[in-house]
Amino acid sequence: MPATPVLELRGVDKSFGPVKVLHDVSFTAHAGEVTALVGDNGAGKTTLVKGIGGVHAFDRGVYRFDGRPVRPRSPRDAAALGIEIVHQDLALCENLDIVENMFLGRERSHGIALDEAAMEEAAAATLSRLSVRTVGSVRRRVSELSGGQRQTVAIARAALWDSRLVVLDEPSAALGVAQTQQVLELVRRLADRGLAVVLISHNMNDVFAVSDRVAALYLGRTVAQVRTADVTHRQVVELITSGRSGDLGPRA
Amino acid sequence: MSTDLPKSEKPAVKFAAGDFAGDRPPGDMRSAALDAWQRVRSGDLGATPAILGLLGLIVLFTALRPETFLSKGNIANLFTQALPITILAMGLVFVLLLGEIDLSAGVASGVCAAVMAKLLVDAGQPWYVAVLAAVAVGIVIGTALGAFVALVRIPSFVVSLALFLGLQGITLRLIGEGGTVPVRDDVINALANKNMPVGLGWALAAAVIVGYAATEFLRWRGQHARGLAARPIQFVGARVGVVTLAVLGGTYLLSQDRAPGPIVLAGVPWGVLLVAVLLIICTFVLGRTRYGRHVYAVGGNAEAARRAGINVTRIRVSVFMIASTLAAISGIVAASRLSSVATNSGAGNTLLYAVGAAVIGGTSLFGGRGKARDAVLGGLVIAVIDNGLGLLGTKAYLNFLITGVVLLLAASIDATARRRRSEMGR
Ligand SMILES: Nc1ncnc2c1ncn2[C@@H]1O[C@H](COP(=O)(O)OP(=O)(O)OP(=O)(O)O)[C@@H](O)[C@H]1O
Ligand SMILES: [Mg+2]
Numbered sequence: 071m072p073a074t075p076v077l078e079l080r081g082v083d084k085s086f087g088p089v090k091v092l093h094d095v096s097f098t099a100h101a102g103e104v105t106a107l108v109g110d111n112g113a114g115k116t117t118l119v120k121g122i123g124g125v126h127a128f129d130r131g132v133y134r135f136d137g138r139p140v141r142p143r144s145p146r147d148a149a150a151l152g153i154e155i156v157h158q159d160l161a162l163c164e165n166l167d168i169v170e171n172m173f174l175g176r177e178r179s180h181g182i183a184l185d186e187a188a189m190e191e192a193a194a195a196t197l198s199r200l201s202v203r204t205v206g207s208v209r210r211r212v213s214e215l216s217g218g219q220r221q222t223v224a225i226a227r228a229a230l231w232d233s234r235l236v237v238l239d240e241p242s243a244a245l246g247v248a249q250t251q252q253v254l255e256l257v258r259r260l261a262d263r264g265l266a267v268v269l270i271s272h273n274m275n276d277v278f279a280v281s282d283r284v285a286a287l288y289l290g291r292t293v294a295q296v297r298t299a300d301v302t303h304r305q306v307v308e309l310i311t312s313g314r315s316g317d318l319g320p321r322a
Numbered sequence: 323m324s325t326d327l328p329k330s331e332k333p334a335v336k337f338a339a340g341d342f343a344g345d346r347p348p349g350d351m352r353s354a355a356l357d358a359w360q361r362v363r364s365g366d367l368g369a370t371p372a373i374l375g376l377l378g379l380i381v382l383f384t385a386l387r388p389e390t391f392l393s394k395g396n397i398a399n400l401f402t403q404a405l406p407i408t409i410l411a412m413g414l415v416f417v418l419l420l421g422e423i424d425l426s427a428g429v430a431s432g433v434c435a436a437v438m439a440k441l442l443v444d445a446g447q448p449w450y451v452a453v454l455a456a457v458a459v460g461i462v463i464g465t466a467l468g469a470f471v472a473l474v475r476i477p478s479f480v481v482s483l484a485l486f487l488g489l490q491g492i493t494l495r496l497i498g499e500g501g502t503v504p505v506r507d508d509v510i511n512a513l514a515n516k517n518m519p520v521g522l523g524w525a526l527a528a529a530v531i532v533g534y535a536a537t538e539f540l541r542w543r544g545q546h547a548r549g550l551a552a553r554p555i556q557f558v559g560a561r562v563g564v565v566t567l568a569v570l571g572g573t574y575l576l577s578q579d580r581a582p583g584p585i586v587l588a589g590v591p592w593g594v595l596l597v598a599v600l601l602i603i604c605t606f607v608l609g610r611t612r613y614g615r616h617v618y619a620v621g622g623n624a625e626a627a628r629r630a631g632i633n634v635t636r637i638r639v640s641v642f643m644i645a646s647t648l649a650a651i652s653g654i655v656a657a658s659r660l661s662s663v664a665t666n667s668g669a670g671n672t673l674l675y676a677v678g679a680a681v682i683g684g685t686s687l688f689g690g691r692g693k694a695r696d697a698v699l700g701g702l703v704i705a706v707i708d709n710g711l712g713l714l715g716t717k718a719y720l721n722f723l724i725t726g727v728v729l730l731l732a733a734s735i736d737a738t739a740r741r742r743r744s745e746m747g748r
């Protein structure tokens with residue numbers, strides 16, 4: 071068992087005005103593992119992820135990163151810690167090419183001129199490290215890419231930096247079978263490279279294919295966080311839909 | 323689904339072959355041609371329509387007016403005619419890249435020119451003070467416009483329409499009803515009416531060509547050596563060839579003696595040098611700096627840019643400042659060309675011509691696509707139309723109609739290209 075989790079949340083609350091979305095949520099993510107975060111629509115997954123990524127702050131609770139208490143106030147703060155979020159809607163610029171998108175907002179330059187060569191090399195190296203075969207086409211515009219390729223670019227962008235934690239909000243939601251597999255493969259490789267990966271998904275097959283642990287949210291509460299190998303499909307579905315399954319979930 | 327596999331065997335998913343199978347090793351002619359074809363099919367036509375249109379129009383007007391259109395005097399005239407439109411359009415490219423519009427750029431150029439003229443004539447200030455003041459006024463106008471668009475969040479066409487009206491009032495107030503202010507300053511007038519020595523023109527042309535060829539080939543060599551995606555050398559050569567031809571041809575035409583009498587009148591107008599310098603600066607800023615990259619990003623997907631940590635508000639304000647600053651310079655050049663500033667300076671079809679120039683050159687009205695050179699190509703097309711129709715002696719009403727149709731045509735190409743792009747994606 072890894073000693074300290076990369077990410078540890080304990081007793082986290084979050085309200086939007088009078089609406090309390092997260093209640094006393096606890097969640098951990100370990101290096102080298104894929105942690106699936108499941109829950110029904112509106113369970114609070116995206117809200118939790120945005121809190122992790124510094125898009126908004128949690129109201130209460132403990133947020134530890136590598137064991138240290140932190141409080142990222144913006145996506146920039148989170149990125150500085152080594153947290154990268156791939157949002158539900160990808161946030162790529164279609165008129166820019168792959169390299170330009172991967173370095174967007176963090177361009178390398180010498181003097182006032184952009185260092186295109188260095189950026190292209192780094193982008194190509196990252197993609198090939200993740201076994202994405204893009205030789206010679208990292209200069210393709212995103213508008214020319216398929217949905218799966220776009221997702222790949224978004225994920226590779228998160229892996230380009232010295233990130234410790236990558237969170238993917240429903241990366242395969244709009245993808246076909248082959249492209250979903252490709253993205254899952256990529257997710258697995260990120261974890262195998264020692265990153266902590268959090269994967270939000272509604273698809274049980276994806277969850278079981280790729281994750282090491284699964285955490286379930288039900289109406290804004292954590293109802294379970296267990297090793298994927300210790301549970302069955304049915305149990306996870308029950309956790310999602312009713313918040314409990316056999317001896318899993320909070321005591322009534 | 324087996325859930326009890328040891329972790330090392332976890333990848334139960336197999337890499338989907340073929341998703342990036344379109345990838346080819348870079349640099350060979352065939353794949354580059356395929357790439358280019360792919361781009362054209364996806365509606366990305368680059369400078370091709372503008373260049374073809376320009377050549378077509380030149381052939382047309384030469385056929386219709388063989389003795390006047392290609393005469394030496396008229397060609398020089400054509401270039402100086404294109405100067406103010408081109409400079410105004412170059413500023414508008416920045417605004418259009420964000421998918422915004424500045425309807426007030428034309429009259430802003432008029433106000434700036436009026437400020438300059440008043441300082442020169444009434445206050446007796448030296449030319450550089452007057453020019454600096456005009457540019458400062460341009461920056462102020464752009465900042466105000468940008469602030470209303472980016473901070474108050476009013477659509478840019480509304481803010482700039484309000485300015486379009488308001489600024490005409492200011493010009494009217496400065497110049498006085500129905501009046502004109504003559505501009506007699508030698509330096510200002512030289513801009514559009516005086517030429518550089520023929521030798522200097524050739525020297526600068528050579529410098530531009532050598533500089534361009536060197537940057538292109540050095541970049542290609544660097545990319546090639548480091549194994550990066552590079553266009554095949556033939557493509558680079560062809561581009562350099564086209565630019566060389568255009569620069570040498572232009573310099574040659576402008577170096578001919580175009581005076582009807584015994585006095586020699588030859589050389590590249592100084593204003594052409596000004597446009598060349600602005601073109602180089604704007605091309606560098608847009609293509610090679612972080613700022614330029616962020617302009618494209620905001621134009622492509624403002625939300626993505628914001629999430630990437632780009633200050634979208636600052637970018638929005640800045641493009642309007644750039645547009646108005648270049649509008650001020652355009653107003654100065656226009657004043658130089660006419661040796662006067664009138665109450666209707668920068669009004670009328672000035673803005674329509676400039677927007678038309680940018681769009682004809684290939685800049686998209688929908689944001690995210692466009693280059694500084696579009697302004698030059700489009701500015702030449704507009705000047706050729708305006709000039710050619712003048713030589714044909716067409717009535718003013720036809721002139722308006724034809725220019726309107728050309729703008730509509732360019733916008734249609736732009737909209738069609740955009741539709742094709744969104745159909746190609748996914
Ligand atoms: N900014 C906000 N203001 C008010 N309520 C919000 C806000 N953002 C989210 N909510 C509410 O919080 C709840 C959880 O939303 P969230 O987006 O986190 O769900 P989710 O688990 O990601 O759902 P999905 O699977 O559909 O993506 C929802 O009821 C939603 O209406
Ligand atoms: Mg969500």
